[in-house]
Amino acid sequence: xxxxxxxxxxxxxxxxxxxxxxxxxxxxxxxxxxxxxxxxxxxxxxxxxxxxxxxxxxxxxxxxxxxxxxxxxxxxxxxxxxxxxxxxxxxxxxxxxxxxxxxxxxxxxxxxxxxxxxxxxxxxxxxxxxxxxxxxxxxxxxxxxxxxxxxxxxxxxxxxxxxxxxxxxxxxxxxxxxxxxxxxxxxxxxxxxxxxxxxxxxxxxxxxxxxxxxxxxxxxxxxxxxxxxxxxxxxxxxxxxxxxxxxxxxxxxxxxxxxxxxxxxxxxxxxxxxxxxxxxxxxxxxxxxxxxxxxxxxxxxxxxxxxxxxxxxxxxxxxxxxxxxxxxxxxxxxxxxxxxxxxxxxxxxxxxxxxxxxxxxxxxxxxxxxxxxxxxxxxxxxxxxxxxxxxxxxxxxxxxxxxxxxxxxxxxxxxxxxxxxxxxxxxxxxxxxxxxxxxxxxxxxxxxxxxxxxxxxxxxxxxxxxxxxxxxxxxxxxxxxxxxxxxxxxxxxxxxxxxxxxxxxxxxxxxxxxxxxxxxxxxxxxxxxxxxxxxxxxxxxxxxxxxxxxxxxxxxxxxxxxxxxxxxxxxxxxxxxxx
Ligand code: ADP
Ligand code: ADP
Ligand code: MG
Numbered sequence: 001x002x003x004x005x006x007x008x009x010x011x012x013x014x015x016x017x018x019x020x021x022x023x024x025x026x027x028x029x030x031x032x033x034x035x036x037x038x039x040x041x042x043x044x045x046x047x048x049x050x051x052x053x054x055x056x057x058x059x060x061x062x063x064x065x066x067x068x069x070x071x072x073x074x075x076x077x078x079x080x081x082x083x084x085x086x087x088x089x090x091x092x093x094x095x096x097x098x099x100x101x102x103x104x105x106x107x108x109x110x111x112x113x114x115x116x117x118x119x120x121x122x123x124x125x126x127x128x129x130x131x132x133x134x135x136x137x138x139x140x141x142x143x144x145x146x147x148x149x150x151x152x153x154x155x156x157x158x159x160x161x162x163x164x165x166x167x168x169x170x171x172x173x174x175x176x177x178x179x180x181x182x183x184x185x186x187x188x189x190x191x192x193x194x195x196x197x198x199x200x201x202x203x204x205x206x207x208x209x210x211x212x213x214x215x216x217x218x219x220x221x222x223x224x225x226x227x228x229x230x231x232x233x234x235x236x237x238x239x240x241x242x243x244x245x246x247x248x249x250x251x252x253x254x255x256x257x258x259x260x261x262x263x264x265x266x267x268x269x270x271x272x273x274x275x276x277x278x279x280x281x282x283x284x285x286x287x288x289x290x291x292x293x294x295x296x297x298x299x300x301x302x303x304x305x306x307x308x309x310x311x312x313x314x315x316x317x318x319x320x321x322x323x324x325x326x327x328x329x330x331x332x333x334x335x336x337x338x339x340x341x342x343x344x345x346x347x348x349x350x351x352x353x354x355x356x357x358x359x360x361x362x363x364x365x366x367x368x369x370x371x372x373x374x375x376x377x378x379x380x381x382x383x384x385x386x387x388x389x390x391x392x393x394x395x396x397x398x399x400x401x402x403x404x405x406x407x408x409x410x411x412x413x414x415x416x417x418x419x420x421x422x423x424x425x426x427x428x429x430x431x432x433x434x435x436x437x438x439x440x441x442x443x444x445x446x447x448x449x450x451x452x453x454x455x456x457x458x459x460x461x462x463x464x465x466x467x468x469x470x471x472x473x474x475x476x477x478x479x480x481x482x483x484x485x486x487x488x489x490x491x492x493x494x495x496x497x498x499x500x501x502x503x504x505x506x507x508x509x510x511x512x513x514x515x516x517x518x519x520x521x522x523x524x525x526x527x528x529x530x531x532x533x534x535x536x537x538x539x540x541x542x543x544x545x546x547x548x549x550x551x552x553x554x555x556x557x558x559x560x561x562x563x564x565x566x567x568x569x570x571x572x573x574x575x576x577x578x579x
Contacts, residue, residue, distance in 0.1 A: 053273060057106045059096060067106070068092050070274040072262040073125050074211075074245055079237045081254045081280060082247040083287055084264025086445045086473045089272030090247040091145055094213045097245060098142040099133050138211055143204040145215040145247075147196040151188040158191070158199055159184040167208040174202045177228060182520075193220035194355050201229060205236070212236055214246045218253055219470070222354040223500050224542055226250060227557075230257040249474040251287070252502050255280050256557045263287055265299050268430075273297075285552050287474070304478050306507065306553040316510045319345040321461055321494050322383060327365060327375030329358075334520060336361050338375070341513070341527040343462060343494040348484055349528050350505040351498040352538045353515025358523030359498050360390050362515075363464050366496070386411075386458035388451050390466035390498070392444070395451045400440040404431060404450050407439060408457050415457035424486050425453050428479040444471035452480055456487060463487070463495040469504060477501065481508040502546075503555060506535065506575070514538045532576055539574035546575050 059068040068089040074080045074097070082090045095101040103117050104110075114134035121127045132138040154161060158180060162171050175181055178198045183191060191199065197220045204212060214233065218226045234257040236242045248254045254261065261283025266272040275295055278286065286292050290300030320342050327338040336358035343349065351359050364370045367387045368379040379385060389395055399407060408415055415421050426432060429449045434442065442450065448471045455463060465484070469477045485508050488495045499505050505512065512534025517523040529537060539545065545568040546555040555575065558565040568574060 058103050059092060059101065060104060060106045060108050062108050066269060067271040069271065071096060071126060072245065072274050073277050074243060076243050077237055077241040078259040079233060079244040079246060079257050080277060081258030081261040082245065082264065083254055083261060083474060085268050085475050087268030088264040088266045090264055091215055093274065094142065094215050094245065094247060098140050098213055139209040140211045140213065141204045141207045141209040142213045143200050143215060143217060147200045148193065150196050150200060154188055157185055157187050162202060162206065165203045166206045168206055170206060174205055177232060178202055194225065197221055205232065211243045216247055216249065218248060218250045223502060224354050226253050227544065233257045250501050251284055251474055252555065252557055255284050263292065265297055281549065285549065288552050288554060306555065316344065316347045321345055322380060324366065324377050325375045327372035327377055329361060329365060329370065329372050331361060336523045338362060338525045339527045345492045345494065346488055347494055347510040348488045348508050349494065349496045350509030350512045351496065352505055352512055354519050356519040357515045357517055358525065359515055360466055362525050363466050367464055383462060384460040385462045385464060386455045386460040387464045388455040388466060388468060392447050392451055396439055402439055403436050404439065405435040407450065408454050411454055412457045412459060420490065421457060424483045425456055429453055448472050449476065456483065461493050463493060465497045467498050469499055469501055477504055484508050506555060516541050535575035536572065545569060548577060
């Protein structure tokens, strides 16, 4: 039994910590739930850890703080993928495997010495690993999650940084592979998110280590870059025989590069349990099913299902809400060319394309934030549009001081009493417990969920969401996708969504707009294409094909040059293998 986080509870408590903050004495807590209701900030969660697990407790941050049960069982020369909700301990596990945190088995008051730790792991599969770690026989490289922090630590140029860390003498190859040529002379403070991510991965790859740990390597990257990274990570183990562990939310990528997968269950922020390793296919299928038969653990009521053939609803494309003309827009050195198109009632339009190709620019044209240079377009006055910008700073604007509740009410005072909104947005997005928190206090994932909820709360005919999948877990992305589909059909509105995750694009789109061209220089937006045509166009551009998992119909990337890959390319069917 544990309660967290304790700092905000405004009620009578039994104890205080060294800073004078109240702490609820866990031994006295009977789980009555009174504190949860009494706390004005809704900051308390009570979570019950399954009893048989008590002996598997590996780490605890402090009193009433997050607890991690078990560690992923990693194998030499293999890629182990980690997947699960945010706040269930993936980063904590990686930090323990990296030796940055020492297992304390719940005894956070003291730092255990290695002898004691090794004694606890005796006879387990992790014994060898921690013995090698303790005796400094393992060289470990760790790519942290927060790449945004790099410019605060080093301000040097990309070239200097890469030269300094190049133990394996592979700098030129890496720069080429990760397309870092253009930014070699830039300082870290001048890099965009995706460039920082690639720099962090490049540094890790340059080092000569036994174990490589990557925490969310796909954040900020587009699908092409994700594939390159997935290939490099896969080769680290398959060719170099290195041990690799990757925490990743993009399921197609996780599937492509992992030999094995460990799932994380639990209550985010309170405790996390690591499953035994499964094959990549089985692990991801279990994740989608929401139930793990091996552990008898149900972590979601409804499975996530894919369709095997193109799923086209006949009503789509019938009633036009808005037509836009062919347009051109120049921004600095970049030019965007848009083919004319129409948005119709009840549909979700996915937007696919690499970074810096003009997706955000197109959305801004559509909602009228900027005007085209060519093409006579202005959003029609009578149509209400609701827009979520890509950068959450724009969403916050000067309203960062508002609480979540106030922000949602400010766009639609009735939203909170709408049962649909409660059932499909507030509850599944897990917003109830942060309703009274200020926007500027939220984590990236929480703020993203609030921004999406606020956008969907507006009463509009067209909803435009720029990269709603950024910062949030695979689990949350499917919940968002579900809410989007539901809203489009229920309200007969049109929802336009930029997404880099192919599985999600397939899951929520009725039609797709594909962007191609030369990133940073020229971008071209297609008209809305049917799902089949859109997927084929986009995947042909990327040069990859998908097959279907026979059990869940989940799309899986074919290894390039494999029999299926060659066969499907010849047939021109990159995605849907059946009619
Ligand atoms: P994940 O990587 O699965 O998103 P993390 O391992 O980052 O999860 O975090 C698990 C939980 O531990 C979160 O609730 C987080 O707030 C908490 N946590 C992380 N670091 C600390 C810390 N230094 N002190 C206390 N709690 C922490
Ligand atoms: P995407 O959303 O596909 O990543 P964007 O539409 O944000 O792409 O940007 C396309 C290109 O236009 C990028 O190279 C970007 O640097 C450039 N760009 C965007 N806004 C401006 C601006 N205001 N001035 C100059 N260049 C810009
Ligand atoms: Mg963008």
